Amino acid sequence: MIVKTKKFALDKKKYINLAFTRQIKKSWQWLLIPLAIMLLGVGLHFSGVYKNWWILISAFIGGLLYIAFWYIQFYAATQMEQNAQMFDKFAYEIDSRQIMIKVNKREGGVIKWDTIQSAEKLEDSGFLLNIARGQFLHFPKNVFNSDHDLKLMDNILRRKGLID
Structure with a gap:
């Protein structure tokens, strides 16, 4: 099962607030x-x-x-210019093997699950996957296409042992 998100960007104010x-x-x-x-x-x-x-x-x-x-x-x-890509719009495809970051239908990148140090289920705003200090993936609840995708994301994180 693959969780597909809508295309979205991390807000700079949200990044500062979460990281700080x-x-x-x-x-x-x-x-x-x-x-x-x-x-x-x-x-x-x-x-x-x-x-x-x-x-x-x-x-x-x-x-x-x-x-x-x-x-x-x-x-x-x-x-910083080298961090500008963190705030670009991407769509994500998440499964039990990897997290696929898609710029468009043909371009993108892959994040393996072993690079994710921890995860948090935020009550008000979705999921936060920590990669390193100041580096994370934030998935607000509104970027998932359905409640089923939200539950599937929760299931994947539980199976990976990243959340309880």
Whole structure:
């Protein structure tokens, strides 16, 4: 059985949102360092040992810079010419052997299932197949031709062990 999708493109804003939130969720523990330093600064200030706010302010700015760094990385990826192909319109044919990306009826490419690291079933917007950091395939629910195709996609991902 083959799942065929309509021709669609990944929206740049959707890409930034998905990639950024996935990265922050994956590396949230790094945000604990500025938080601990801020708590240390507040503790030192109010205990009277070291009355200065620069520790708190520096840690807060450091945390903001960490978040801004990742946001800028994913925003910049949408502006680079070599990534322009990620946002072109493609149709997909998905089966248990491969994912066929079709530019038109005669041109396209293939992604083997072993390159997919993980998958997520998004409650509101379909499926997300993770390839690497910042690289994924997003299949919104509205690109599938029928509910049967949506269920078949879910079945293929379950058989591959990518979703529970």
